[in-house]
Amino acid sequence: MFISIGVRFEANVEALNMVETAGNYSKHRRVPYIIEEDGKLKTIYVPAISGESLGHAYQELLVKESKALNLPVCEDCEKFEFFKSMNKNYLKKKINPVPKDDKKKIEEAIIKSCVIEDVGGFLYAEKPPVKRTSAFQFSYALPIKSIAVYATTEPQLHARHAQTGEGKKEGVAEQMIYYVETGTAVYGFTFNIDLDAIGISSLTNKAVVDEDGIKKRREASLKAIFRMLSSQQFGAKLSRFFPVGNIMEVAIAITEHPFSVTSPIYDNYMEKTEKRLKVIADTFREEIKFMTTDGEKTPEECLAEMINYVKDKNII
Ligand SMILES: [Zn+2]
Numbered sequence: 613m614f615i616s617i618g619v620r621f622e623a624n625v626e627a628l629n630m631v632e633t634a635g636n637y638s639k640h641r642r643v644p645y646i647i648e649e650d651g652k653l654k655t656i657y658v659p660a661i662s663g664e665s666l667g668h669a670y671q672e673l674l675v676k677e678s679k680a681l682n683l684p685v686c687e688d689c690e691k692f693e694f695f696k697s698m699n700k701n702y703l704k705k706k707i708n709p710v711p712k713d714d715k716k717k718i719e720e721a722i723i724k725s726c727v728i729e730d731v732g733g734f735l736y737a738e739k740p741p742v743k744r745t746s747a748f749q750f751s752y753a754l755p756i757k758s759i760a761v762y763a764t765t766e767p768q769l770h771a772r773h774a775q776t777g778e779g780k781k782e783g784v785a786e787q788m789i790y791y792v793e794t795g796t797a798v799y800g801f802t803f804n805i806d807l808d809a810i811g812i813s814s815l816t817n818k819a820v821v822d823e824d825g826i827k828k829r830r831e832a833s834l835k836a837i838f839r840m841l842s843s844q845q846f847g848a849k850l851s852r853f854f855p856v857g858n859i860m861e862v863a864i865a866i867t868e869h870p871f872s873v874t875s876p877i878y879d880n881y882m883e884k885t886e887k888r889l890k891v892i893a894d895t896f897r898e899e900i901k902f903m904t905t906d907g908e909k910t911p912e913e914c915l916a917e918m919i920n921y922v923k924d925k926n927i928i
Contacts, residue, residue: 628847
């Protein structure tokens with residue numbers, strides 16, 4: 613079973629993805645973006661949030677949901693340090709001695725001992741190298757096309773003040789000024805997850821974890837995206853630049869095989885996705901499910917419906 617979610621959210625005065633600091637100036641991530649204006653294509657630069665950033669937040673929440681379901685998470689991932697089993701030193705914590713020339717055993721040991729590396733993939737870069745592709749995918753979050761020209765980045769001036777008066781040391785600046793480039797946009801992004809890949813060896817296609825364990829891992833993966841969207845706990849600088857805005861819309865497609873919703877950067881993405889799904893259902897005679905926040909439904913109601921549907925199908 614494959615799940616694809618399109619998300620739209622409004623974020624005013626956000627600093628969700630900062631890329632570099634030059635002196636006292638922190639820059640927001642920006643990307644070139646093609647838009648159509650008066651029948652002509654042109655490139656503009658817009659604020660963006662990387663898929664890496666969204667993926668990191670998702671994995672943090674996956675750690676929490678996995679632990680709530682008593683699932684294994686390795687000590688590095690538990691600390692939200694997702695360099696994973698990248699070399700012998702880290703792998704040794706999971707399997708010791710490290711099996712020589714046995715990719716299957718290495719992959720199996722990692723999957724068994726850490727849900728985050730099972731679901732989020734890893735790259736063991738030694739001899740032999742072992743690579744596991746992530747079961748989930750995140751796009752960048754980019755401004756909605758039709759209103760992308762209104763997306764902005766703008767530096768805001770802030771100051772930190774040092775103690776003044778009797779306690780003042782000579783030579784210490786009384787204040788330090790700094791600029792944070794804030795973005796304002798209505799963003800869209802896509803999240804996909806292949807539930808069939810969880811707990812399954814990518815080398816042999818066989819289950820590495822028992823059925824109950826696989827179901828729980830899938831459940832944790834879905835609860836993590838639910839939490840991420842409802843809490844808006846993604847991106848940087850939330851403590852002082854928590855975006856003013858909301859998750860506005862979600863569109864969720866549940867299919868038997870990989871399928872991706874039409875990107876929410878397009879205005880008609882819900883209708884387009886529905887049309888495309890209908891063709892899939894007719895052509896392949898497959899069951900599909902599509903739910904959206906169109907109408908009165910909240911994103912949480914949609915996400916709960918997604919989890920209940922998957923539960924009814926005995927997938928989790
Ligand atoms: Zn881990």
